[in-house]
Amino acid sequence: MAQINMEIRMPAAPYNGRKGRHAFTSGKAGEEANSPFDRRLAELLHHAAHIFCEKGYEGASMRDLSRAAGMSLAGLYHYFDSKEDLLYLIQKHAFRTIIESLQDRLKDAHGAEQRVRIFIENHLDYFLANKEAMKVLTHEDETLKNGRGAEIRAIKREYYKICLDLLEDLRREKGLEFSGRLAVLGLFGMINWIYTWHNPRVDLDAGELAAEMSNMFLRGVLSTGKAKRKSAKANA
Amino acid sequence: MAQINMEIRMPAAPYNGRKGRHAFTSGKAGEEANSPFDRRLAELLHHAAHIFCEKGYEGASMRDLSRAAGMSLAGLYHYFDSKEDLLYLIQKHAFRTIIESLQDRLKDAHGAEQRVRIFIENHLDYFLANKEAMKVLTHEDETLKNGRGAEIRAIKREYYKICLDLLEDLRREKGLEFSGRLAVLGLFGMINWIYTWHNPRVDLDAGELAAEMSNMFLRGVLSTGKAKRKSAKANA
DNA sequence: AAAAGAGTCGAACGAACGTTCGGTAACCTG
DNA sequence: CAGGTTACCGAACGTTCGTTCGACTCTTTT
Numbered sequence: 001m002a003q004i005n006m007e008i009r010m011p012a013a014p015y016n017g018r019k020g021r022h023a024f025t026s027g028k029a030g031e032e033a034n035s036p037f038d039r040r041l042a043e044l045l046h047h048a049a050h051i052f053c054e055k056g057y058e059g060a061s062m063r064d065l066s067r068a069a070g071m072s073l074a075g076l077y078h079y080f081d082s083k084e085d086l087l088y089l090i091q092k093h094a095f096r097t098i099i100e101s102l103q104d105r106l107k108d109a110h111g112a113e114q115r116v117r118i119f120i121e122n123h124l125d126y127f128l129a130n131k132e133a134m135k136v137l138t139h140e141d142e143t144l145k146n147g148r149g150a151e152i153r154a155i156k157r158e159y160y161k162i163c164l165d166l167l168e169d170l171r172r173e174k175g176l177e178f179s180g181r182l183a184v185l186g187l188f189g190m191i192n193w194i195y196t197w198h199n200p201r202v203d204l205d206a207g208e209l210a211a212e213m214s215n216m217f218l219r220g221v222l223s224t225g226k227a228k229r230k231s232a233k234a235n236a
Numbered sequence: 237m238a239q240i241n242m243e244i245r246m247p248a249a250p251y252n253g254r255k256g257r258h259a260f261t262s263g264k265a266g267e268e269a270n271s272p273f274d275r276r277l278a279e280l281l282h283h284a285a286h287i288f289c290e291k292g293y294e295g296a297s298m299r300d301l302s303r304a305a306g307m308s309l310a311g312l313y314h315y316f317d318s319k320e321d322l323l324y325l326i327q328k329h330a331f332r333t334i335i336e337s338l339q340d341r342l343k344d345a346h347g348a349e350q351r352v353r354i355f356i357e358n359h360l361d362y363f364l365a366n367k368e369a370m371k372v373l374t375h376e377d378e379t380l381k382n383g384r385g386a387e388i389r390a391i392k393r394e395y396y397k398i399c400l401d402l403l404e405d406l407r408r409e410k411g412l413e414f415s416g417r418l419a420v421l422g423l424f425g426m427i428n429w430i431y432t433w434h435n436p437r438v439d440l441d442a443g444e445l446a447a448e449m450s451n452m453f454l455r456g457v458l459s460t461g462k463a464k465r466k467s468a469k470a471n472a
Numbered sequence: 473a474a475a476a477g478a479g480t481c482g483a484a485c486g487a488a489c490g491t492t493c494g495g496t497a498a499c500c501t502g
Numbered sequence: 503c504a505g506g507t508t509a510c511c512g513a514a515c516g517t518t519c520g521t522t523c524g525a526c527t528c529t530t531t532t
Contacts, residue, residue, distance in 0.1 A: 037479095040479095056294055058292055058294035058295040059294040061518075063519085071480080072481045074483090074521085074523085075480045075481065077520095078478080078480075082521080083521090182448055183452070185429065186426045189425040189428070189430070190425040191425070193426075193428060197421050204418075212415070213422065216422060217456060218456075219455055219456045220453060220455045220457075223459040224451075273508085297488075297489065298489080299488085308512075310510075311509075311510045311511060313491070313492080318491080319490065319491090
């Protein structure tokens, strides 16, 4: 099995034009909400994700956020540098959390197919539990510019790479032939599109949805007529 | 085979707050560019789609469009009522064209599977040939409000319904069991996500991509273990 | 008790926004 | 050639935008 490099390669250090150095902005995703400052910032990011999700990044105003957070317009700027910084922090936190959780779940999983299923379930679990932040993550994809944009895009590429490696392991294990790139991007399309239609009152929950989507995707990829000459040894 | 109602049901008449009645705004999608007015409007819509695609609807300014079109800011308003009207016209034209072309291609096609393949190929053909307008169509999904938004959403529902009917025909014909809703939305995810990654220099063209995606999707949907008791008669 | 910092605010800055108004040419129609 | 319509423009209107400034409370440190 290919050794997956889980480490996030950064093209540059985390964006450092910030005022102070606080745990939330520099620590790992898990250890949030330590100081009162970080707790309040996390609260603001939550409000901001809600508003960006509703009106889009460009369509949302700092006055909207000020109203939603019950704080003066000027007071907001104590917690971050700019509106762009806000989007950056939301996206970085979402990506970090989802990758960290994925690493955790993949630790004790064997079998390429099982690992792909875990990838999908992890994605949908976080996606549906944090719908607003995830819509902001996927919808405001090309919004960030320069340093912040480059850093987020690097994390995204890493996430893509993890999925690609999982699928190529699967391909090797089953002795099949298919385009890894096409498979990854088809899969991402299916699971990232969900934010446009999922209604918790009528649709399946994360676990069921992950199972259904995994079945559909894996059948599509596995049951190809074009197997390589050497068939896979076994799949246990 | 289910009779598919191709007619677009409008919840209300096409948005009628417009200044004049011109062919481009009221005629069918095919018969564009008759009068000089309509030709110039089509040109402006093309520029606008480019800019909305690049900077998003909210992020793009009328001054950007004025610059791109080589026309004064005030002069633009001779051709449409408002920025919102611009987005509405772009989206309506894209939807009308794609549905019209689909109707045409489905006319002489038999076999449920073949018809689904035609749906996918038609979508990708138009999608990749009009990438910018299609990105605006999919990305600025919830942007339009009130009357214009309701009309566009109605067309979208109709398009969704066409696809759902095709898939349920397929399910009946093959005697399978799967959720039509999930299949449609999974498929839409795959094919609408393309605008986020497709690079004409490295990726397959529309026809090849349609074939690959059709194979992947159809295998995923068809090769389910859970067939109904009655197996399909034949698939020719 | 004095100094320093953290947290918050009202008020304002200049810039950019979508849209409108009054006008000017050019063109068609009688 | 008079009169109306079409196409277009410069300049401005009122509004909203992201951000900053100076000041005012608290709380913590010296």
